[in-house]
Amino acid sequence: METDTADAAGKNGVIFDIQRFSLHDGPGIRTLVFMKGCPLRCLWCSNPESQSRNPQVLFYEEKCIGCGACYEVCPRRGSLLEDWPVPREDCTGCGCCVEVCFAGARELSGRVVSVREVLDVVLRDRTFYEQSEGGVTVGGGEPLLQYEFTAGLLRACRENGLHTAVETCGFAGKNALETVLQHTDLLLFDLKHMDTEVHKRYTGAGNERILENARFASKTVRKMVIRMPLIPGVNSDETNIEALAGFIKNELEGVERVDILPYHTMGASKITRLGGEYPLGDLEPLTQERIDRTTGILKSRGLKVTVGG
Template sequence: MENQPLITEIQRFSVNDGPGIRTLVFLKGCPMRCSWCHNPETQKTYPEVYWKKRLCVQCGACLEPCPRDAINPPIPIKLAQEEGSSYQKIIRDRCDRCMKCVNACRYDALAVVGKRMSIDEILTEVEKDRPFYDNSGGGLTLSGGEPTMHAEFSTALLAAAKERGLHTCLDTNGFCSWETLEKVVKHADIVLFDLKHMDSAAHEQETGVKNDRILKNLWRLSKTGAEIWVRIPVVPGFNDTLEFHEAAARFLAGLPGKISRVDLLPFHNWCQDKYGWLGIDWKFKETEALEPALLEIPAEVYRKEGLPTTIGGSGFEAAEAMGA
């Protein structure tokens, strides 16, 4: 298939990304650049190199194969491992991602992020957990990155999953043309739609794009009767104000179609390592994770507008609590 995207990960046993127990398929490539992004390895469409400082023994075996002189020579391990050190093994602006160094490393300190898989290979992986889906109401969640950036592939993957009798969710940031969104959602049982800010200037500052297209797409999608779960990442200093939540709740309650639920997703920093492995200086590296309990008051704002709201998006627990 043309423009076949890379897969960064197939993650099993997720209970926070749609109903029941689910397998998440992450596609690589996203048109947005959210500054807090929890999956930075999915932003770019091309393969990247992880360098895992903790595993690197500074043997220097990766030096010689590098045709671009893009690897720093060995230094004492202690120095390289030093907490807070800005030392990076790979000089990223020289690296052309030939991956020769990865093959030379015997300590798994270097790894390629992004691999091509056919739809059949992906679904074979996903189907391994079919008994769990059957018992929990789970299935496949297609995520990223941004699946609509690979519209043809995403549509075909979701259609093939449906043909195999799998429940499907599409996790999207909604930043695409309406025609693209309409096409991809056709084979999704539930759309997990991200909402990040109601103010377009603030949205652009932290994500790289304005929000008008996203809000319009959500409006039109709700009109089609699609099942939509809105997901709101709550990020300190960005959208963690009652003013934002009130504006978002009013907007969601005023849509022409019903929103099945709102999931408030508290900012966390579990992705810290991935930024280090990619050699990216993360803006939020000093920011503490948000206590879920702090989102109780914002959650009430949505509930008052008649929107069923969870904190953390624990679909499986919520389903159990409802006796499903």
């Protein structure tokens, strides 16, 4: 039976997607909730529409028939003319242009939701969670950026008997992390580079706060998995992998396993639809040999490793 907690959670959140029946990001069959907004700007980001907290328009050029209806209804068309048809800075995300585009060339990413609304969607698949020992995973974007909403949702899920997981980049205040961890069964914690200068160059921020939060979380949460996107020429060198293995072994407690997430270019087309340019250009995917060498280093340190998530 649904509880009152969802109604009492108060805070609304901004999400950009809910995916049901996922077999990733935690055990069993899961519903994934994607929060909008992230403090990092990783160059390889596969969900660039998750970075801004505000709703944004994605433009599918191949579907556009050039009717001009979107431009006619846009309340900001004066200041957006230079960017048209892909609105950027001055777009309020009102969605008027999306509503009149019958060609389906415009999509609004991001909407405000209550805990109750999301919980109602999550609970539709309760039977599948029970049969598969699955549950709900909140990711993004960065769920700790909207930690009150995230904690409220996780709490409501737990009160309904569901397993809860969170995927975080770890760049958050201690209070946000502590609050969310109270309602989290499994923490998927991303580590991207062990050298803070390199980390800053590729993600926009140093790694000190992230490593500190990883230390704290490993002592606090029931179960923790480290995830590392493996990006050729960025963090796939042996020095970095050795440093990662050393950090996990020597400074974290009870990490269950390490998930290696090989580089892919799924974010490239989305950046174009947001009016930007993919910063990693034609970076080639990693060879299987490089992936095997990475997992070999981690396994040689006694860590359990999977490729994928």
